[in-house]
Amino acid sequence: MRYLLTALVLLASGWGSAQNTIVGYEHWLDEQDDDGERTYVPANGTSINLSGIDIPVDQLSLGLHRVHFRLRDANAAWSSVLRRSFYIASGATVALTSGEYWFDQDDDTRIPFDFSDGQNIDITIDPSVSGLELGMHRVHFRIRDDQGQWSAVLTRTVHIESGALVKLTLLRYWSDDSQGFPDDMTTMAIDPEVEVWDVVDEIEFCTWETTGNTNVYFQLKDNQDQWSSVIKRTFDIDLVATGPGAVGTITGPVVVGTETTVTYSVPVVTGAATYTWTYPSGWTVVGNANGNSITFQTPADFLDGVVTVTASNACGESGPSSLNVQLDDTSLDPTSASGGLDLYPNPSTGQFILTGNSPAVIDRLTIHNATGQLVQDFRPAQTDRLTLDLSNEANGLYTVRIIQGDQHTKLQVMVQH
Structure with missing residues (x-):
């Protein structure tokens, strides 16, 4: 033939x-x-x-x-x-009988599907995407006729999304699209996370070389760890921004009581978008945690510590400003549950003996005067019987704070020369 x-x-x-x-x-x-x-x-x-x-x-x-x-x-x-x-092709009428599809480069796992025989068909498949990562993928499929011949492979692009609520978490933007990682790329967190965000109201142009009409490229990241496609917009940039200025001195109490409310603040920092505070363990923030002023509720007991604040914007972060704070427990009555510890004689001219029947080792011992000022702080090598010497201190009431692991004991003594 x-x-x-x-x-x-x-x-x-x-x-x-x-x-x-x-x-x-x-x-x-x-x-x-x-x-x-x-x-x-x-x-x-x-x-x-x-x-x-x-x-x-x-x-x-x-x-x-x-x-x-x-x-x-x-x-x-x-x-x-x-x-x-x-x-x-054969001279006979050809009917389409079945097909198969696969994702991306996984053509070793082709999944068959059937449909009613016909010369013209409208294909609708419900593919299983189990095991695929979120994001962009390609689905490939081909059709087989009743002569056993396969069609060419057809390809479509699909985007797999999570059924969970998607929120925006991160923005990055740049002006030079000729590099893999542009020198002027700026990345900023979106806090709090939102579903819809007005980019124009929030961006700052940091370390950029030019002003005037500039092409700016944007990408957004969501809480599913997926990046959006790149969006280009032209802006008239009037001013290139920098990081915030230096943070001033923190004002607020140095000696802090237990179970009380205290407020600390710094002067408004030029160019700051947010403030980040750190504080002693156990303190809780009351109200806004990201302003130039912050309020805390102190717990029933806490260690001395440091309150620190830094200012930041999309272009960088300032250096920290810090304030040392101390526990003021002079107004407290001596605990009746002294953990088997005792100080005597009390009052005394300055020499006190600390004894106890507790098996717990004393990790640290601090002594504060009536104003809350720390006058002694040491970690004793011997803990079953200690001599405390306050003979060089002024007359008055002193609070001895004893730390044994998670147990904190407060005892008060009177110095009378």
Whole structure:
């Protein structure tokens, strides 16, 4: 059986030409290019018409194939190979019967699907995306007919999203799109996280080289760790911003009582967008935690510590300003639950003996005067019997604070010279 490759002739442009005289050409199908498989056809002239070539294809299966040509001149030199594709179909009506799909490069895991036989179909599949990461993917699919032939592969882009509420957490923006990581890229957290955010009201242009009309590129990140596509906008930039100025001195109490409310503040810092405070363990913030003023509620017991604040904006962070704070427990009555510890004689001219039957080791011992000022702070090597010497201190009431692991004991003594 022989097929006239009319369609092939149209695709092959119909003509071959050379500077030297063409003495012949040869053709072959698919990969059948071994000696004896190529067909040589004599010719004569500087150009030849390849239209209407009768090439036998009865040995080929139905489906997609390729035919190859090359020309030979009088000097026995061959041209480069020309090739064209063609499709062999049966004369019978073809019905589409089934298909298969796969994601991304995972073509070893092709998933079949069926549909009613037909020559024209509208494909709607409900693919399983279990195991795929959130974000952009590609789904590939192909259709099979009742002759067992597959179509070419079709590809569509899909975006897999979480069913959870998506909030914006991070913004980055830059002006130079010629680099993988631009020098002027600025990254800023979106706090609190939001579903909708007005970018224009919040951005600051840091360490940028130019002002005026500038292309600015944006990307947003959500709480599913996914980045948006890049958005470009043109802005008239009037001023290039910098980080905030230095933070001033913290004002507020140095000696702090238990179970009370205390407020600390610093002067407003030029260029600051937010303030970050750190404070002793156990303190809780009352109200706004990110302003230049902050209020705390202190617990029933706490260690001396430091209150620190830094100012920041999208362009950077200032250095810290700090204030040491101390526990004021002089107004408290001595605890009746002294943990088996005792101080005597009391009152005394300055020498006190600390004894106890508690097996717990004393980790630290501090002594404060009546104003809350720390006068002694040490970690004793011997803890079963200690001598405390306050003979060089002024007359008055002193609070001895004893730390044994998680247990804190307060005892009060009176110095009378």
